[in-house]
Amino acid sequence: MPTTASDNAHAQLAPLAITAFGLANALGTDRAAVLHALRNSQTGLGPSPVAVPFETAAGSVDIGVSELPGDLAPWTTRTASIARQILGQAGMPEALARLRSRFAPERVAVFMGTSTAGADCTEAAYRHYVAHGALPAAYDFARQHTYGAILHVVRELTGARGPAWMLSTACTSSAKPFASAQRLIHAGVIDAAIVGGIDTLCAMTLRGFHSLGALAETPCRPFSAERAGISIGEGGALMVVERVSDSTDPVALLEGVGETSDAYHISAPHPDGSGAEAAMRMAMAQAGQRVGDVDYVNAHGTGTRLNDAAEGKAIGRVFGPSVPVVSTKCYTGHTLGGAGATEAALAILSLQEGFIPAALGADPLDEKLEIRVSSEPLVQPLTRVISNSFAFGGNNVSLLLAKPSGSGA
Numbered sequence: 001m002p003t004t005a006s007d008n009a010h011a012q013l014a015p016l017a018i019t020a021f022g023l024a025n026a027l028g029t030d031r032a033a034v035l036h037a038l039r040n041s042q043t044g045l046g047p048s049p050v051a052v053p054f055e056t057a058a059g060s061v062d063i064g065v066s067e068l069p070g071d072l073a074p075w076t077t078r079t080a081s082i083a084r085q086i087l088g089q090a091g092m093p094e095a096l097a098r099l100r101s102r103f104a105p106e107r108v109a110v111f112m113g114t115s116t117a118g119a120d121c122t123e124a125a126y127r128h129y130v131a132h133g134a135l136p137a138a139y140d141f142a143r144q145h146t147y148g149a150i151l152h153v154v155r156e157l158t159g160a161r162g163p164a165w166m167l168s169t170a171c172t173s174s175a176k177p178f179a180s181a182q183r184l185i186h187a188g189v190i191d192a193a194i195v196g197g198i199d200t201l202c203a204m205t206l207r208g209f210h211s212l213g214a215l216a217e218t219p220c221r222p223f224s225a226e227r228a229g230i231s232i233g234e235g236g237a238l239m240v241v242e243r244v245s246d247s248t249d250p251v252a253l254l255e256g257v258g259e260t261s262d263a264y265h266i267s268a269p270h271p272d273g274s275g276a277e278a279a280m281r282m283a284m285a286q287a288g289q290r291v292g293d294v295d296y297v298n299a300h301g302t303g304t305r306l307n308d309a310a311e312g313k314a315i316g317r318v319f320g321p322s323v324p325v326v327s328t329k330c331y332t333g334h335t336l337g338g339a340g341a342t343e344a345a346l347a348i349l350s351l352q353e354g355f356i357p358a359a360l361g362a363d364p365l366d367e368k369l370e371i372r373v374s375s376e377p378l379v380q381p382l383t384r385v386i387s388n389s390f391a392f393g394g395n396n397v398s399l400l401l402a403k404p405s406g407s408g409a
Helices: 005-010 031-039 070-075 079-087 090-102 119-132 147-158 177-185 203-211 274-287 305-319 334-352
Strands: 016-024 045-047 058-059 108-113 164-167 192-199 234-245 253-261 294-300 384-391 394-401
Touching: 016 031, 016 079, 016 090, 016 177, 016 334, 070 147, 079 090, 079 147, 079 192, 079 234, 090 119, 090 192, 090 234, 108 147, 108 177, 108 334, 119 203, 147 164, 147 192, 177 192, 177 234, 177 253, 177 394, 192 203, 192 334, 234 334, 234 384, 253 274, 253 334, 274 305, 274 384, 274 394, 294 334, 305 384, 334 384, 334 394
Parallel strands: 108 164, 108 192, 294 384
Antiparallel strands: 016 234, 016 253, 045 058, 192 234, 253 394, 384 394
């Protein structure tokens, strides 16, 4: 019988090694700071640093803009500064050096996601134009605003010369690069990839979500009966993904990726969560794992009434009320194009530490959601985590991440 696209989507695949990762968000600019905030149930959400004519909370990365070295100087932006900070975190330079020693540069890819790209730069340039009648002399649309700009910076900083592309699928933008890496590595096109994504705060997203009536005035409260909308954040994460071999020492395994599309509404998810459910089941099937093999769900959990209701139904049907569920957006805010990679990185921290952060603001829990959401941190061994990212148009991605066998608790 011929193999169909559906068969391929559910075929079991060998896991991939995640050999290093870095992140920066409202909780901190390195793993230690982020983990400290999570352990102490400290949100990174506060007053918006972007001037807008309404009240809202936002998550800002505490980082300045530093000029990029040499010929990269014209590409200097806040997004590039965050990328450079992430790539310099402990473990990343060593993992990248190993890639360069083992593989030809043309066999190392860069797959990233973003939603805002360099919108913050263009907004600042436009304000200058309004005030002075001309754009700033240093402003360069191609090098500072476009999706290709940060892609170029990451390729130059890492030396990767393989396939490179940027995905922009709203809130799944930096989850989909994991699927790109998985496909091309298993197809033999590449040996490794740098994957992830970054978004920065800008007025466009704050005003846009406010106009949709989806923006909360105070820090978001995913899965609470009193939830009132999302909080926007900024930041992102980057990871090194490669084929598992005797020479790899993974910090985590990418066991499965589920991708589905509701095609239900331009922004709202399907109310029964069917696409979200299918994505989670696909990720587990691809890995050859069952529901009982998953210890924790890092939910998309935006804090809007529609998203949380749909996702809650999906998680309830798949896992019931026994598996802990937390949305870490109550800590970082919704980092939009950076959310998929950010939350995958936070899921890896949970795997490494045997720790599930408290669901801040979830009490009182929406009693219509038959899922287990804990307002207290949980300390327990973790083997596998599902990390969900769902986007406008019912675009769904679920990543199944696992602790490498033989690693400590």
